[in-house]
Amino acid sequence: MPALIGNAMPKSGSHLIIQVLHGLPRLGPFVNTGFPPLNRGEDNRKLPVDATLAVLQSMRPGDLAYGYLRAAEPYLSTLKQPGRATVFVYRDPRDMIISHVFYATQRHPGHGMHRYYTEVLTSMEQRIDAAILGVQADGYHLSGVRARYQGYLGWLDQPNVLCLRFEDLIQNRDTALNRLLDYLTGYGFVPRQPRRLAVEMLMSAIDPARSGTFRKGQPGNWREHFTAANKATFKSSAGDLLVRLGYEEDDGW
Numbered sequence: 287m288p289a290l291i292g293n294a295m296p297k298s299g300s301h302l303i304i305q306v307l308h309g310l311p312r313l314g315p316f317v318n319t320g321f322p323p324l325n326r327g328e329d330n331r332k333l334p335v336d337a338t339l340a341v342l343q344s345m346r347p348g349d350l351a352y353g354y355l356r357a358a359e360p361y362l363s364t365l366k367q368p369g370r371a372t373v374f375v376y377r378d379p380r381d382m383i384i385s386h387v388f389y390a391t392q393r394h395p396g397h398g399m400h401r402y403y404t405e406v407l408t409s410m411e412q413r414i415d416a417a418i419l420g421v422q423a424d425g426y427h428l429s430g431v432r433a434r435y436q437g438y439l440g441w442l443d444q445p446n447v448l449c450l451r452f453e454d455l456i457q458n459r460d461t462a463l464n465r466l467l468d469y470l471t472g473y474g475f476v477p478r479q480p481r482r483l484a485v486e487m488l489m490s491a492i493d494p495a496r497s498g499t500f501r502k503g504q505p506g507n508w509r510e511h512f513t514a515a516n517k518a519t520f521k522s523s524a525g526d527l528l529v530r531l532g533y534e535e536d537d538g539w
Contacts, residue, residue, distance in 0.1 A: 287314075287315060287316075287347040287348045287473070287474060287475055288347060288348075288369050288370060288371035288470070288473040288474075288475070289345035289346060289347060289348065289349045289350075289351075289369060289370055289371070290307065290310070290316065290349070290350050290351075290371045290372075290373070290470070291324065291342070291345075291351055291352065291353065291355075291365065291370065291371070291372045291373070292304060292306070292307050292350070292351070292352035292353075292372075292373050292375070293352065293353055293354070293355050293372055293373065293374045293375070293441065294352070294354060294374065294375040294376070295354065295376060295377070295382065295434065295435070295438050296354055296386075297377075297382050297385040297386045297389060298375060298376055298377035298382050298385075298452055299375040299376075299377050299452035299455060300323075300352060300354070300375065301494060302375065302452065302455045302456075302492060302494060303352060303373060303375045303450075303455075304352050305491050305492045305493065305494075306373075306455075306463070306466065306488055306491060306492060307350045307351075307352060308350075308491055309487060309488045309490070309491025309492070310350060310488070311350075312487050312491070313477040313478060313479060313484050313487060313488070314475060314476070314477055314478055315348050316348050316349075316350050317348050317349055317350060318350050319345075319349050319350060319351055323352060323353045323354060324338055324341050324342060324351050324352065324353030324355065325338040325341075325353045325354055325355060326353070326354075335360065338353070338355070338361075339360055339361075339364060342361070342364050342365070342370075343364065345370075347369055356437040356438055356440075357437065357438055357439065357440025357441045357443075357444070358437065358440070362440070362444070365444075365446075365447070366444075366446055371446075371448075371469070371470065371473050372441075372444075372446070372447045372448070373447070373448045373449075373450060373466065373469070374438075374441040374442075374447050374448070374449045374450070375449075375450050375451070375452055375455065376438065376441075376442075376449065376450075376451060376452065376531065377451070377452035377453070378452075378453065378505065378506075378508070378528075378531070378533050379431050379435060379520075379524065379527055379528065379531070379533075380508035380512065380520065380528075380533075381452075381505060381506070381507055381508050382431075383414060383417045383418060383431060383508065384414070384507055384508050384511050386417055387403065387410070387413045387414060387417055390403055391403045391404055391413070398426065398427075398428075399421070399426060399428055402416075402421060402423065402425075402426045403416070406423075406426075410511055411513050411515060411516055414511065414512060414513075414516045414519075415515070415516060415519050416428065417431065418430060418431050418516070418519050418520050418523055418524065419519065419523055420433065430523065430524070431520075431523070431524050431527070432523060432524040432527060435524075435527055435531075439530065442531075448465065448466065448469040450462050450465065450466070451532075452505070453505040455492070456494075456504075456505055457505060459489055459492065460485060460489075463485045463488045463489065464481070464485060466488075467481065467484060467485065467488075517539070521537045525537045
């Protein structure tokens, strides 16, 4: 039995992987430790690396946890250790941008970008461009979409990490959950139930609307908000990111 870590970028499906993790104890001897994210404290502030590493190293076989861990040391080597299994969830960057903008403007007035988006900028088009390019202004800092993804792309190259697309957890859930169970089988986990029933039980644990940060969660929602100018901005600054992640074959979208 491994200790299992669910990992994601912010606004990229962490609520889905959390719900899947919470469903696993119904299938076998996994334990929901009840921790906040691995790299955040009880007050939701980001923990220093050494504190995050201590949490990771304290996990025992069957423990479940989630977090927002970049593909960098010391996390890469720690999660390669025997008895550690990792699921990384990623999302179409265009949908991540829309989720981020709505979260910062409508769902979380205390967000660091809330006042900038609502008081400095005056349109959705401007907010999307800001989220694509990043912001460096007095009192406001936001990395551009390329920089935000760059810190996580390395997980895609780790053979011991199961990488799942947010979109598959929404639209191809049966296939995604079977991939998860196949992955865990490789670590010695055997569900108590037949495979079909195990998948159905995990499916029943997933309800995106139960998440406190859930807004819409519909893949492709970016099409309702990106203007032609936003598309041009994205293509010029991070278009190849979509090819790298498998969302587009070229910049002809």
